[in-house]
Amino acid sequence: MASPHIGIIGGGIAGATAALHFADLGLQVSIFEQGASLVDGPPICHLHAGGNLYREISQQQCVQLLKESIETVKLYKHTMNVRPTVIAVPTQDKGQPEDLLPRLQVIKQAYQSLVEQDASNQVLGDPQRYFKLYSQQELEALAQCDVPEVDSLTDQSLDEWMIPFAKSVDLNTLKFPVVLVQEYGLSVFRLSATVNLALAQLPNCQIYTNTQVIGVQPKDKQWVINYKSNNKHSTELPEAITVDYLINASGYQTGVVDDWVKAPRSRLVEFKAAYVTHWQEGNALWPEVIFHGERGTPQGMAQLTPYPDGYFQLHGMTEDITLFEDGIAHSTDESSQPKLPEYLVNKIIHGWSKEQQTIRTNKAIKHMAQFIPSFASATLGGKPLFGAQQIPGTDITLRAASVSFAGDNYARMEIVKASSALEAAQQIEQQMRECGFYDELHLTKQNISSQLTIEQVIEKACTLAEQRSYPTALAKVGGVK
Structure with a gap:
């Protein structure tokens, strides 16, 4: 079958990681982010490799x-x-x-x-x-x-x-x-730099930054994403794109998309x-x-x-x-x-x-x-x-969460911690394979992010920090090299 077109709404750590994961596999990806660059969200700073910050979690x-x-x-x-x-x-x-x-x-x-x-x-x-x-x-x-x-x-x-x-x-x-x-x-600026640099090298990933998604409708077994540029001088009418699989990675606004597609979630x-x-x-x-x-x-x-x-x-x-x-x-x-x-x-x-x-x-x-x-x-x-x-459900102390599904071609990325993003993307990949969206035998993972050098990443990270009006020290390597 033809390679599916994946639409991702939200370019935070969840959406950007999903975009990198699927574009690395050679699938067609379109990602929509209302900000000027990918991964520009909550204050990520800690890897949580064990969760010892939180006495209350299991x-x-x-x-x-x-x-x-x-x-x-x-x-x-x-x-x-x-x-x-x-x-x-x-x-x-x-x-x-x-x-x-x-x-x-x-x-x-x-x-x-x-x-x-x-x-x-x-x-x-x-x-x-x-x-x-x-x-x-x-x-x-x-x-x-x-x-x-x-x-x-x-x-x-x-x-x-x-x-x-x-x-x-x-x-x-x-x-x-x-x-x-x-x-x-965990450096949010170097993480942002990595996904921005890596995705720019993948021609099968279309990145729509400074873009507002204004609606989603089902069409047969696909989804139509309506969007418009945030350019204040733009008088153009909204545009639309049709995708086979929809990933809702809208962060704290995930419920907006749920309401559009009529998939209620607490x-x-x-x-x-x-x-x-x-x-x-x-x-x-x-x-x-x-x-x-x-x-x-x-x-x-x-x-x-x-x-x-x-x-x-x-x-x-x-x-x-x-x-x-x-x-x-x-x-x-x-x-x-x-x-x-x-x-x-x-x-x-x-x-x-x-x-x-x-x-x-x-x-x-x-x-x-x-x-x-x-x-x-x-x-x-x-x-x-x-x-x-966002925190799925009603437990404010929940820290390990990844993804939920509604139907065969709609997934919500519901991560609470940045380290859960890849796990969520992998679970979506598994569900897509089970539903017959693509034949994994014809896919070869490119691992573009691993080919970047630390010098490239730091340079881009410092630029992003400056653009976002933060000290470049937050983008540099802390600890030992």
Whole structure:
């Protein structure tokens, strides 16, 4: 049979990964994105190779995130910031560090097993070093050591990663042991650069950026996608394209397409923001640091994500930092599309005022400084990274989710974490094969993204960061090379 034409609505991490996956196979792909470039969405920064940031999720979700993260790194090999993550439990928190240990052992064993099955799965360091525990006495001893020189490092021992933490954190605010785990960083700018560069090399993928999809209708066993350019000077009538298979990768607007195609689905949408700061004292090679806390309370989790040149991205899981008091919306019986308050939608469309940026960034700095006192000197480093994410169903804590189907030729990509995007695309491929959309024997995967050099990706990533008005440090390689 003829190769099917796949239409993808949404050019975020989900849609762009699907476009790359299917175009790499040689299938005809059209992807529609209302923004100026692909993958320009919520504040992706962490690989979640084990899910240890989230105490509330199941071990099953943790292992799923581990597997998906490994596959994501293998696809997007120039996007990882190689540095571990510290997980600390504050004294004010109800939880205990020991509660994390059974999960850590399960993930370590799962990682070991995956590496034994296929040596190429070893992308998170030695499985035997997946995590390490530190007592207060051990950290106090490390605090007396010199911080390793960043420029001279190609690798670091786990102990060396802990030196900046031990020197700067008020250890009296923590319970022990503290955990260091090989959960790495993910650069949204280098990921965006990879898909933009790779898809540009695939003539069978048509990319419609700055384009608004305004409707979808069924036509026989196909779909008609109606769209128009976002060019304000354009007076042209909307155009249309007919596709054989429709992938809804519209992110927080997934419900809009569901309503068009009359495929109801229950979901949540949550608006979140992370804050870009610059800390003059933070030029050491830092791990990522998570101070656990109860979500939505003033003691919510504090997350410090390091980048080169003293830049740090902050999350504070409180309602006046990363979360918003009315930032969660639910679908209804009348519509699959949850409706966020207008002021949050305006943030997504038009951005933030300088005053809003400053107020929330300063609150994020203060939240972090309760554990790292010298961080109080950090300053606003750029505009917030923000966006809305969909969560299928009604469980706000769900983190491992991929795809759902309605009929033979309509799929919704419902990822919550970036690392789930490839898994979702692979599940769609499997469903398409089962429904007879193409003969896999005639397809050869090109792996275009793996042919890109790190220099190409960094150059493009820095350009994208500048175009989006972010510091180029967020696009550069953090951690060790």
